[in-house]
Amino acid sequence: MDTMRERFAAIVSRLLDEDPRLAVVLAEIGKDGFADAARAHPDRVINVGIREQLLVGVGGGLALTGMRPILHTFASFLIERPFEQVKLDFGHQGMGGVLVSAAGSYDWPAGGYTHMAPGDVALLDTLDGWTVHVPGHPDEAETLLRDAAAAGDDSVYVRLSAHANSAPRDIAPGRFLTVREGRDGVVIAVGPMLDNVLAAVEGLDVTVLYATTVRPFDERTLRAATAAGAGAGTGAAGAGAAGTGAGTGAAADVVIVEPYLAGTSTGAVNDTLADRPHRVLGLGIPRRELRRYGTIDEHLAGQGLDPASLRERIAGFLRR
Incomplete structure (x- = not known):
């Protein structure tokens, strides 16, 4: 079985071929999964390097131009470190985008607490209007990612994890x-x-x-x-x-x-x-x-x- 992150890279790479409004913004982490997509769409796969505040700022700027940005890095670097940019560049400006995290609360224990973000969803709860998806299987991640990419101008957080259930369920976005x-x-x-x-x-x-x-x-x-x-x-x-x-x-x-x-x-x-x-x-x-x-x-x-x-x-x- 592939991982949620592998499925994310594969699905979003295909969505880039189908929807010219989509753009992917990376901060070094995850760039290998988008190598082919970057060659096919060099103007819509952007790696800003290890600059997480810039990652979110670029995503907010793309949203201002009418693009649908998809931002990806570890949860601690996507939500916690650049939280001011999430609050202002998306929330305050009324822009939408898709934030897709990895590592979560405990996915890479050897990386230490700098790579753990157990408070990410609670932190987003301080902002208005965010949809938060937490898939439990790569198949569910695909369903939720496709829904998020097509969600107009909404703000969506998709929390991917290396920890997964053994089998997918027939889920519907937004419903238990x-x-x-x-x-x-x-x-x-x-x-x-x-x-x-x-x-x-x-x-x-x-x-x-x-x-x-x-x-x-x-x-x-x-x-x-x-x-x-x-x-x-x-x-x-x-x-x-x-x-x-x-x-x-x-x-x-x-x-x-x-x-x-x-x-x-x-x-x-x-x-x-x-x-x-x-x-x-x-x-x-x-x-x-x-x-x-x-x-x-x-x-x-x-x-x-x-x-x-x-x-x-x-x-x-x-x-x-």
Whole structure:
């Protein structure tokens, strides 16, 4: 299986052939994947070198001319380092573009904390109007990348990862996918956390929702799932049709497992269920820095995101 980054380079190279409005801006990282595209479209594949603020500034400038820029580098260099440029050159100027990151929270542990960005989605939450996709498989990355490239002038962040689920799911951009249904709570697995979550909840009577788009947050699907699980309203179908699902039944228990900063989306869950009793547990990367880097699997275990740790934390929360 190819990686999400390999699929990204292949798909966007083909999209450059098809859509003259697209342009790719790189900051050295990822340039090898676009070598052929750079020869075919030297005016629309731009490598600014190791200058991340310039990377975003050039993307914003291309957007001002009517282009649809696609910017790529590691998440820590795409969101955190040039955040002022993201805020001003895209947000303040009202421009749209596609930011595609790699490395994420823990993809290259040996690279150290300079190459980790567990706070990237939380940081983008301080800005208005960003769509955030978190695919869990290269096939899903392709679906979401194609959607982002064609998304008019919207601002879209696509968070790619070396950590992937074993198989793709039939996702729809912007919607949560119901993977299984249960009565004792709802667990939302974000992107590459799905396999670990499914292993963790085996034998538990819970609903599992799979989220590959986390912003905007799919309130409709979560409300339907919590209404069905708590026996409130008219069940999942009626709640989904009405778009409410509020009722006077038992409190809804929701766990959200994200591959970035723990609690990033707990506010979105609370806002979704503000009119009904509920509890929410946000699991993800803690603020405590893990300084022993090892492998991705060792990193997940150290952060409590392996199946055994997740089961203990999820089951303990539901028992309370």
